[in-house]
Amino acid sequence: MKGNEALAEAAIRAGCDAYFGYPITPQSEVLEYLAREAHARTGMVVLQAESEIAAINMIYGAAGTGKKVMTSSSSPGISLMQEGISYIACAELPCLIVNVVRAGPGLGTIQPSQSDYFQAVKGGGHGDYKLIVLAPSTVQEMVDHVKLAFELAFKWRNPVMILTDGALGQMMEKVELFPHTARTNEIYDWATVGKPKTRERTIITSLNIQPEKMQEVNLHLQRKYKEIEKEEIRYEAIDCEDADLILVAFGLVARICKKAADLAKRKGNQSCSV
Amino acid sequence: MLEEEKHYEDVIEQESICISDNVVYDKPETLTSTPMHYCPGCGHGVAHRLIAEVIAELDIQDKTIGVAPVGCAVFAYNYFNIDMSEAAHGRASAVATGIKRVLPDKYVFSYQGDGDLAAIGTGETIHTCNRGENILIIFINNGIYGMTGGQMAPTSLAGMKTTTTPFGRDVGEAGYPLKITELIAQLPGVYYCTRVAVNTPNNVRRAKKAIYNGFKYQELKKGLSFVEIVTNCPSNWKMTPVESNKWLEENMLPFYQLGDLKVPQKEN
Numbered sequence: 001m002k003g004n005e006a007l008a009e010a011a012i013r014a015g016c017d018a019y020f021g022y023p024i025t026p027q028s029e030v031l032e033y034l035a036r037e038a039h040a041r042t043g044m045v046v047l048q049a050e051s052e053i054a055a056i057n058m059i060y061g062a063a064g065t066g067k068k069v070m071t072s073s074s075s076p077g078i079s080l081m082q083e084g085i086s087y088i089a090c091a092e093l094p095c096l097i098v099n100v101v102r103a104g105p106g107l108g109t110i111q112p113s114q115s116d117y118f119q120a121v122k123g124g125g126h127g128d129y130k131l132i133v134l135a136p137s138t139v140q141e142m143v144d145h146v147k148l149a150f151e152l153a154f155k156w157r158n159p160v161m162i163l164t165d166g167a168l169g170q171m172m173e174k175v176e177l178f179p180h181t182a183r184t185n186e187i188y189d190w191a192t193v194g195k196p197k198t199r200e201r202t203i204i205t206s207l208n209i210q211p212e213k214m215q216e217v218n219l220h221l222q223r224k225y226k227e228i229e230k231e232e233i234r235y236e237a238i239d240c241e242d243a244d245l246i247l248v249a250f251g252l253v254a255r256i257c258k259k260a261a262d263l264a265k266r267k268g269n270q271s272c273s274v
Numbered sequence: 275m276l277e278e279e280k281h282y283e284d285v286i287e288q289e290s291i292c293i294s295d296n297v298v299y300d301k302p303e304t305l306t307s308t309p310m311h312y313c314p315g316c317g318h319g320v321a322h323r324l325i326a327e328v329i330a331e332l333d334i335q336d337k338t339i340g341v342a343p344v345g346c347a348v349f350a351y352n353y354f355n356i357d358m359s360e361a362a363h364g365r366a367s368a369v370a371t372g373i374k375r376v377l378p379d380k381y382v383f384s385y386q387g388d389g390d391l392a393a394i395g396t397g398e399t400i401h402t403c404n405r406g407e408n409i410l411i412i413f414i415n416n417g418i419y420g421m422t423g424g425q426m427a428p429t430s431l432a433g434m435k436t437t438t439t440p441f442g443r444d445v446g447e448a449g450y451p452l453k454i455t456e457l458i459a460q461l462p463g464v465y466y467c468t469r470v471a472v473n474t475p476n477n478v479r480r481a482k483k484a485i486y487n488g489f490k491y492q493e494l495k496k497g498l499s500f501v502e503i504v505t506n507c508p509s510n511w512k513m514t515p516v517e518s519n520k521w522l523e524e525n526m527l528p529f530y531q532l533g534d535l536k537v538p539q540k541e542n
Binding site: 017018020045047049050051053054055057058059060061062063064065067069083084087192193194195196197201202203204205206207 | 335336337338339341342348349351354355356357358359360361362365368369370371372373375376377380397398401
C-alpha cells in the first residue's frame with residue numbers, strides 16, 4: 001500500500017471518530033482515501049475544511065468531546081495549524097496530527113524533507129508546550145504508529161504528531177494491517193458533551209488570566225512532559241554496544257543509515273552502528 | 275429609615291417578598307451566580323440571559339454545548355451553567371462545527387463579536403454558514419473592539435471615532451462597514467437569518483424569540499441559524515448607558531436595520 005493510504009486505513013481500523021483536513025501535496029491521499037472509505041465502513045466523520053486553520057479548530061472542538069479525532073497536512077499547512085495546536089496542548093486534549101513533511105521554508109517544494117523536526121519536537125506554536133512525536137521509517141510503521149498515537153494521546157491527554165515525509169507518504173510497501181477496533185462511545189469526565197444535573201459543567205479552555213493559575217498550568221504541563229520523556233521514549237539500537245561511530249537518525253533517513261552502516265561493515269569498518 | 279421606605283415596610287414585609295411563592299422573576303439555572311465582568315449598561319448581559327432562559331425553557335441544558343469567542347465575551351463560560359468550549363479568535367464556528375459533527379444530536383451554539391466573526395473569522399463564518407452546519411451562531415455587533423479598548427471593528431460606522439480611527443472612520447482609507455449578516459443571508463445553507471437588538475423591552479422580547487427560533491430549527495435539523503444582536507458599548511463609545519442606547523437608535527439601527535433577512539419558506 002501507499003504510505004498515505006495505509007495510514008488512512010489504519011485510522012479507520014483504529015476506531016477513529018472524525019477526520020478534518022485540507023488538501024496539500026504530498027498528503028492529499030489521506031483525505032481522499034478517508035472520503036472514499038471511512039464513512040460507509042464505520043460512520044466516521046470525514047470533512048474537508050476550508051483551510052488548515054479551520055481544520056485544526058474543528059479538531060479542537062471535536063477532541064473536546066472526548067472523541068478520537070485526527071487531521072493531516074504537510075509543512076506549510078502544519079505551520080497554519082500551530083495556533084490551534086497550542087490551544088489543544090494547553091487545554092490538554094487528545095488528538096492525532098500527521099505531518100507528511102515537504103521541504104521549506106516558505107512554499108518550498110513538494111519533495112520530501114525532515115525540515116520540520118524542530119517545529120515538531122520543540123513545540124511549534126506559541127507558549128511552552130510539547131507534542132508527543134512519532135517518526136515512522138517504513139509504511140508498516142505509518143500503520144502501527146496510528147494505533148499507538150491514539151493510545152498515547154488519550155493516556156497523556158496530549159496532541160500526538162506522526163512526523164513522516166513525502167517519500168514515505170508516496171512510497172508503496174507491503175504492510176500488515178491490524179484488525180478493526182470498534183469506535184467507542186466512552187464519555188470522559190473532562191469532555192463537553194452536555195451537562196446533566198448530576199455534575200458540574202465542563203469547560204475546555206486555554207485561558208488562564210491569573211498569573212498564579214498560568215504558572216500552575218505551565219508547571220503541570222512541564223511535569224507531564226518530563227514524565228512522558230521518562231516513560232515513552234522509543235528507539236531501535238542496532239549493534240551499538242561497542243561502536244566507535246553511532247549514526248543517529250529518525251524516519252526514512254534511519255533506513256539510509258542502516259544501509260550505510262551495513263556497507264561500512266562490509267568494507268571492514270566494524271564499529272559503525274545505528 | 276426614610277418615610278417612604280417605612281411606607282413600603284407597612285404594605286409588605288420582607289419575609290413575604292422572599293418566599294418562593296411570590297417570586298415572579300428569577301435567574302435561570304442555566305446561568306451561574308458569577309458576577310458578570312461586563313460594563314454597566316452593556317448588551318452582553320442581556321444577550322447572555324436570553325440565551326440562558328431559552329436553554330432553560332427548552333429544557334436542553336444537558337444537551338447544549340456553547341462556544342465562547344475571543345473578545346469581551348471570552349469569559350462567557352463563567353456565566354453559562356452549561357458545557358462550553360473556549361475558541362481561538364475568530365474560530366468559534368469551526369470549533370462548533372467540530373463539536374456538532376461528532377455529536378449531531380446535541381445543541382451547539384457559538385457566541386461571537388464583530389471583530390471575531392466578521393474580521394479575523396470571516397472565512398470560518400462564511401464557510402460554516404455555507405455548509406449549512408446545523409448550529410446557531412449568535413453575532414454580537416456593537417461596531418467596536420471592546421476588550422482591546424475601542425479600536426475600529428469591521429462593523430464600525432462610516433465616520434465613527436475609535437482609537438484607531440481617531441478622526442472618524444474614513445471609508446476611502448479603512449474600508450466600509452461590513453454588513454456580514456446580509457452576505458450570510460444569501461447562502462443556501464442558511465435556514466434562518468435575522469437581526470435584532472436588546473435596547474428596549476420590545477426588542478429584548480423579539481431577540482429572545484429569534485434565539486428560541488434558532489434552537490428550535492436546530493432541533494428540527496434545518497441547517498444554520500444566524501442571529502445578529504446589535505448592541506451598545508457605552509465604555510468604548512464613551513457614553514453613559516442611556517446615551518449609548520440613544521446613539522444606537524439614531525446611528526446603528528438606521529444602518530443595521532432590524533428584522534428578518536431570511537425566514538424559512540413554507541413547506542408543502
